[in-house]
Amino acid sequence: MRKFAAILFLALSFGAKAQVQITPQDKERASALVKQMTLEEKCRFIAGARSFYTYAIPRLGIPEIRMADGPQGVRNNTVSTLYPCGILTASTWNRDLAHRLGNSLADDCRARGVSILLGPGVNIYRAPMCGRNFEYFGEDPYLAGETAAQYILGVQEKGVMATVKHFAANNQERARHTMSSDVDERTLQEIYFPAFRKAVQEGGVGAVMDSYNLVNSVHSTENAWMNKVVLRDQWGFEGIVMSDWTSVYSTIGAVNGGLDLECPKGVFFTPEKIVPLIENGVLEESLIDEKVQHILQTFIAFGFLDKPQKDESIPENNPQSAATALDIAREGVVLLKNENALPFTKKSKILVVGNNGIKMPHGGGSGEVTPFYTISVADGLKALHKKVTVIEDKSLLEQEMASCTDVVYCCGFNRDLEGEAFDRPFSLTPKQLELMERIQQNLTAKQHLTVIINAGGAVDMSGWRDHADAILMAWYPGQEGGTALAEILTGRISPSGKLPISIEEKAEDNPSFATYFDAGSKQSRTSYSEGIFTGYRGYDKTGVKPLYPFGFGLSYSTFKYSNLAVEVLPDGNVKVSFDVTNTGKKDAAEIGQVYVRDVKSSVPRPLKELKGYDKHFVGKGKTVRYSAVLDRYAFSFYDTASHSFKLEGGEFEILAGPSSADLPLKATIQL
Numbered sequence: 001m002r003k004f005a006a007i008l009f010l011a012l013s014f015g016a017k018a019q020v021q022i023t024p025q026d027k028e029r030a031s032a033l034v035k036q037m038t039l040e041e042k043c044r045f046i047a048g049a050r051s052f053y054t055y056a057i058p059r060l061g062i063p064e065i066r067m068a069d070g071p072q073g074v075r076n077n078t079v080s081t082l083y084p085c086g087i088l089t090a091s092t093w094n095r096d097l098a099h100r101l102g103n104s105l106a107d108d109c110r111a112r113g114v115s116i117l118l119g120p121g122v123n124i125y126r127a128p129m130c131g132r133n134f135e136y137f138g139e140d141p142y143l144a145g146e147t148a149a150q151y152i153l154g155v156q157e158k159g160v161m162a163t164v165k166h167f168a169a170n171n172q173e174r175a176r177h178t179m180s181s182d183v184d185e186r187t188l189q190e191i192y193f194p195a196f197r198k199a200v201q202e203g204g205v206g207a208v209m210d211s212y213n214l215v216n217s218v219h220s221t222e223n224a225w226m227n228k229v230v231l232r233d234q235w236g237f238e239g240i241v242m243s244d245w246t247s248v249y250s251t252i253g254a255v256n257g258g259l260d261l262e263c264p265k266g267v268f269f270t271p272e273k274i275v276p277l278i279e280n281g282v283l284e285e286s287l288i289d290e291k292v293q294h295i296l297q298t299f300i301a302f303g304f305l306d307k308p309q310k311d312e313s314i315p316e317n318n319p320q321s322a323a324t325a326l327d328i329a330r331e332g333v334v335l336l337k338n339e340n341a342l343p344f345t346k347k348s349k350i351l352v353v354g355n356n357g358i359k360m361p362h363g364g365g366s367g368e369v370t371p372f373y374t375i376s377v378a379d380g381l382k383a384l385h386k387k388v389t390v391i392e393d394k395s396l397l398e399q400e401m402a403s404c405t406d407v408v409y410c411c412g413f414n415r416d417l418e419g420e421a422f423d424r425p426f427s428l429t430p431k432q433l434e435l436m437e438r439i440q441q442n443l444t445a446k447q448h449l450t451v452i453i454n455a456g457g458a459v460d461m462s463g464w465r466d467h468a469d470a471i472l473m474a475w476y477p478g479q480e481g482g483t484a485l486a487e488i489l490t491g492r493i494s495p496s497g498k499l500p501i502s503i504e505e506k507a508e509d510n511p512s513f514a515t516y517f518d519a520g521s522k523q524s525r526t527s528y529s530e531g532i533f534t535g536y537r538g539y540d541k542t543g544v545k546p547l548y549p550f551g552f553g554l555s556y557s558t559f560k561y562s563n564l565a566v567e568v569l570p571d572g573n574v575k576v577s578f579d580v581t582n583t584g585k586k587d588a589a590e591i592g593q594v595y596v597r598d599v600k601s602s603v604p605r606p607l608k609e610l611k612g613y614d615k616h617f618v619g620k621g622k623t624v625r626y627s628a629v630l631d632r633y634a635f636s637f638y639d640t641a642s643h644s645f646k647l648e649g650g651e652f653e654i655l656a657g658p659s660s661a662d663l664p665l666k667a668t669i670q671l
């Protein structure tokens with residue numbers, strides 16, 4: 001172990017890459033327009049005119065602005081590229097790919113005249129059951145924040161506004177309109193807010209969407225502490241706070257609570273409801289002006305008042321977008337288990353079983369996209385391999401199994417089983433488990449079983465994991481998913497995705513298990529009783545071992561980590577670097593992770609927290625220098641007395657390695 005001493009002046013450094021800035025000129029122009037608007041026009045302007053369009057005021061040159069979901073492709077009355085889902089993007093741990101995803105989504109928007117994309121979704125993965133986990137970026141705020149910031153920069157640098165959602169603590173779908181997420185301030189600031197903060201401060205996001213749920217008994221759209229104190233005063237946000245589609249529950253509460261734009265249309269934000277309240281002195285007109293100002297200054301900064309959004313030169317079915325979807329899928333699939341089963345050889349006779357192998361599934365709800373085409377696992381394998389049999393009629397299973405060397409069982413969820421507005425079980429369906437058992441019963445000693453899972457998070461593997469020779473977590477890999485999976489199965493590429501979540505052995509091992517949903521409570525509340533100890537922070541605390549730890553993922557190659565160095569940069573940030581050597585027989589990409597441990601603290605802190613990562617393609621026998629830069633947040637905790645992040649001096653350990661459970665490199669640093 002190496003020791004480093006340093007006196008640190010850690011300045012707040014926010015990445016200033018290609019952010020869209022609201023300039024003083026934009027603000028002046030907006031304010032001049034606000035002055036020319038009638039009160040009725042202002043009240044109309046702060047709500048959608050119809051679903052997915054804002055209100056136009058042609059006499060002032062303000063056009064209607066089109067919005068569309070998000071986050072994994074452009075939705076709403078269009079056919080478009082279906083990208084891999086959010087959790088797969090996070091599994092790539094590849095900032096460049098997240099950025100490229102943003103670029104491609106923006107192209108898809110420009111091709112259709114869409115100005116505002118309703119993504120990314122950055123709610124933290126708390127438990128496997130949440131129906132929308134697939135849209136989000138996993139359990140760790142640092143990884144989620146890095147992925148979100150790059151996605152947003154990529155979208156916005158092409159003239160499309162991104163919307164980070166759902167602010168905040170929308171970590172389950174069940175009872176989402178009535179449920180209060182009861183979370184203490186420190187936990188919000190350390191776990192559930194950071195991805196939003198990065199979206200604002202590093203991504204320069206144009207819009208924030210308030211969630212359906214209540215936070216500590218207050219609806220998000222009425223939560224002045226969140227929308228004004230945190231978002232605007234603490235983080236400096238100057239863009240638009242919009243509601244989710246019908247997440248406004250009152251006029252006075254939402255006007256005072258900091259909401260700027262009611263969506264999809266005016267129910268509480270209408271002249272009929274607002275004007276009398278102003279006339280009777282209940283509401284100040286200046287509050288309405290402020291909302292109009294926020295919306296207009298952001299539209300002006302993005303150029304929405306000055307140029308048509310539709311770019312006829314971009315094709316709707318864009319080969320570049322398809323290539324982005326394929327590259328993300330290639331890097332986000334995670335190999336969880338491999339006992340001499342993969343990759344297949346030329347001699348392998350492959351039998352594809354299961355509905356998910358025939359039709360590429362995706363999660364359900366507003367994140368659904370109607371693609372031009374999808375490539376299933378069966379399609380992908382048939383294109384790359386000679387001996388592939390696919391069975392759609394389960395009765396032939398025993399017969400077909402007798403002629404194959406490898407069974408690929410594609411199971412998991414789809415839009416009907418996992419999606420928006422409902423939660424899903426931890427287990428696979430009884431029918432899928434039954435089929436799994438039939439396959440296992442017929443498997444001979446010479447045959448191998450590879451299980452491919454489609455899900456937005458962990459599934460219960462306890463009953464069948466030991467019988468599978470290989471397990472791939474494919475999440476929802478998008479329209480090109482079958483090609484990516486076939487390339488991995490046949491060894492054309494090595495898998496390089498790593499888990500952005502911990503996978504528990506049993507449901508009750510999850511740190512949030514006891515309070516994921518308080519079914520007995522009349523008010524439907526969820527107490528986040530595990531506090532900051534969610535995901536691997538919780539497993540580290542209790543000592544319970546997850547089945548597959550956060551950051552884990554196998555490769556077809558092997559890697560050695562060495563030569564850790566820690567250096568304080570002139571701006572006060574800390575640079576961590578180390579060597580990664582590909583010691584195996586295959587060229588492959590590898591993700592190196594950096595965690596920080598506060599050795600002694602005045603408050604309870606996680607044993608370690610992810611604060612940096614790097615990913616490179618490393619040729620066999622080659623060594624690549626990895627690096628990560630740690631800013632002040634890497635060492636700080638949220639201090640509830642001063643309501644700010646605090647860095648307590650002392651000893652910190654810097655740990656580096658291939659996963660949260662395997663960190664061979666260690667150094668200490670004195671701050």
Ligand code: BGC
Pocket residue numbers: 069070118165244245366
């Ligand atoms: C979802 C949002 C989505 C909106 C518009 C809502 O139901 O929660 O994420 O952007 O619908 O489709």
